[in-house]
Amino acid sequence: MRKLWVLSLKEVLLTVRDVGALVMMLVTPLAITLVMAAAFGTGGTDAPLESIPVLLLNQDAGTMGQSLVDIFYSDALGDLVTPELVTDEAAARARVDDDDVAALVVIPMDFSARVFPLGALAQQMAGVDVTKMTSDTVLTAEQQFQLGMAFLQSQGLAMVDPVVVEVYASPDWRISSAVVKSIVSQGLEIINTQIAGTTNIMTRLAAAQSQADAPSGDFAQMGGAFQMDWGSDGVQTAELPIKLHITSSTGRRFSWLSYYASSLAVTFLMFAVTSGGRTLLAERRLGTLPRLLITPTPALAILLGKMGGIILTGVLQLCVLWGATSLIGAYWGAPLSVLLAIPIIVLCTSSLGALISAWARSPGQAGAIGAAITLIGSAFGGGFVLRWSLPLWVQYASFITPAGWGIEILGRLQAGQALGRVLPWLGGALALTAVYYGIALVGFRRQFE
Amino acid sequence: METTALVEVQNLYKRYTPDGLYAVADVSFEIHAGELFSLLGPNGAGKTTAISVISTLLQPTSGMVRVDGYDVQRDPMAVRRVIGVAPQELALYDDLTAHENLRFWGEMRGLHGAELQAEIAEKLALMELVDRAKDRVSTFSGGMKRRLNLAVGLLGRPKLLMLDEPTVAIDPQSRRYILDWVKKLREQGVTILYTTHYMEEAQELSDRIGIIDHGKLIALGTLDELTRLVGEHETLRLQLLQEGGGADLAAALQSVEGVIQASATDGEVLANVTSAEATLAAAIGTATGLGLGVRTIEIREPNLETVFLHLTGRALRD
Secondary structure, X not given: OHHHHHHHHHHHHHHHOOHHXXXXXXXXXXXXXXXXXXXXXXXXXXXXXXXXXXXXXXXOOOHHHHHHHHHHOOHHHOOOEEEEEOOOXXXXXXXXXXXXXXXXXXXXOOHHHHHOHHHHHHHHHHOOOXXXXXXXXXXXXXXXXXHHHHXXXXXXXXXXXXXXXXXXXXXXXXXXXXXXXXXXXXXXXXXHHHHHHHHHHHHHHHHHHHHHOOOOHHHHHHHHHHHHHHOOOOXXXXXXXXXXXXXXXXXXXXXXXXXXXXXXXXXXXXXXXXXXXXXXXXXXXXXXXXXXXXXXXXXXXXXXXXXXXXXXXXHHHXXXXXXXXXXXXXOOOOHHHHHHHHHHHHHHHHHXXXXXXXXXXXXXXXXXXXXXXXXXXXXXXXXXXXXXXXXXXXXXXXXXXXXXXXXXXXXXXXXXXXXXXXXXXXXXXXXXXXXXXXXXXXXXXXXXX | OOOOEEEEEEEEEEEOOOOOOEEEEEEEEXXXXXXXXXXXXXXXXXXXXXXXXXXXXXXOXXXXXXEOOEEOOOOHHHHHHHEEEEOOOOOXXXXXXXXXXXXXXXXXXXXXXXXXXXXXXXXXXXXXXXXXXXXXXXXXOHHHHHHHHXXXXXXXXXXXXXXXXXXXXXXXXXXXXXXXXXXXXXXXXXXXXXXXXXXXXXXXXXXXXXXXXXXXXXXXXXXXXXXXXXXXXXXXXEEEOOOOOHHHHHHHHOOOOOEEEEEEEOOEEEEEEOOHHHHHHHHHHHHHHOOOOEEEEEEEOOXXXXXXXXXXXXXXXX
């Protein structure tokens, strides 16, 4: 164990003393991150906007909730969204968490009663569905009186404790969830107009009929109240007692700075680690590896020490980049989660370095192969463009290299996903690590023998 | 006098590919405790291959090698604990200091703590590198690197020290320093396996010498024993005025009476003769007959050069 540590520290020391390596590992990714962030700002982007999957949980017993649902099923939005009515809230939230759908819209149980208390009161007190009233509707004097009472009562309820419609959005469907939010907002505006219109019709109708039926003193008072609150010139809208609550399974907003900080860090980690793996071949050529092999140290320990040093260097590299980019405003995710993810990403990347150095014939060949794989892997994994804007098959193909796993994992943490939800991807990275190290060991055995 | 064999090599064969030529073929020798044993031979003779097998870096194709009683194939880790190697390449980390290199290699040999610190201080002093201990090896001269390379080989006080061509590509002063240092080690009783293609070094340092050529051990013994192989012969060395013509003269001398063997190299001709005095006139006459001028003539007592010429028909530097 002590020898492993000594071997690892030697690797770190040699890297730290190599100015060229430091420039490549730290300065270059930082500089490119700054350039990218300056070029793109902190906006967001997403996949093509069509058939956005959205879940609708309508818990409202009244008609207003259904009105909001109907908007999603309207012909105008037919190509844009693919709504699905659900009843199990927990299951629906889980589907958003799993990025199965862009968002979940939760319409609360008392939505209609709260958003349009007059409607509920009118139904309750006068037995009239005011949303279905027209100018031809005939009301009895009693109904007129009760409607007036209902109106007066509703005035005291409307603005108290606004009702919340929640849009629970997935961070990985950034634009899509913004579209859903916009649809809900517009839907609420339509409902607002609908409420205002209904109230206005009811007011005019009640007022007209009150004059015809020689109202009592109370009713005349009510007619005055109608005039005062609603005026007499057509539809008037008031601010709806609705609060649109946008929540996300992440709670994080996309940032180009954060994205490039982590994706470029992974890209340059690959450069550094494949270059580090190459030093094994260089040591063979320089004679230090043969000299190591004739010390009383098992060959496996030498290999592990060498890789340990490369991993330690990689962890330091990512931590420095994490710290440095955080200082300029990048967010990598919850610190503990990032701390766990970094060694796994580095371990995964080191397996590629080991694979290359185990099978390459010379340091030059290993360097060329390592650079090519790094560039291709990063391009596929989202090192240069937003990973989630790439076609799905490209995203899946990128999982053959550590870049795909690294950028996916850090992207999810960065979007605020909890560690538990990232574990499957960490497991995937470890599986790739096992496969690559397995193949590398065969090559190393051939080399050492 | 029968002494303990620290190294036993029996019928060693080594080739790198199944169908390739043998780099070492049927080599057998022993090295006794406290002895300085040299393997002498030209470049490519198989010296480094032999040392690589003994140091467990390479597996023998066949044959048996034991060091301190441990078989190199069956118990390589035990062998590695008792050997120290200074390879022909300068196997050092250029970006580490001399002290850091010694510390690293010492740790790899299983040293640590006060023992390691004491060894590092001792080796730095021994190699006169104390003043440069904190300098990176990349700033060292070739001779200093070679000395540090040797110091690393000595870490852990190995029972057997293997020095593979330790004086290659260094200045005469450093070479002298290293040869004197090897002599001191020998006086201290350190068992040394020394490989070289410099006849003078083997002659100056060795208790016993194995002459190796084309992978085969062609002679083995003390300097006296080896020179006796060529009997009472002497070596006639003719340095020519012209660059070319040496090969023609060597061929012509083969037919001169009293000349046993002749070989040309680098503008000079070496002739193994029964009596230099009796052959000298004929040799000069032959050169003149070929239109060649003789710059200097030297008559040498039998030495390893003579032995090699006698055994192979070639000069050691061919």
